[in-house]
Amino acid sequence: MAVALVGIGILAVVAIFVTPIVSDAEPGLWLYLLAMLAPVGFLLAIVFALWSGRRAR
Known part of the structure; x- marks a missing residue:
């Protein structure tokens, strides 16, 4: 979605x-x-990457 x-x-x-x-x-x-969708999609991609990243132990 973000890439689109x-x-x-x-x-x-x-x-x-x-x-x-x-x-x-x-x-x-x-x-x-x-x-204006380009920066919105970029921010959405960053949020998704941070949200789905590994958590520290």
């Missing part, structure tokens, strides 16, 4: 930079909202 969120966020960031090059239009608000 990071992937979608990174694809949105790439689309934000490619959109003005390909067309004269500015990127839509939905692309900026999707780009």
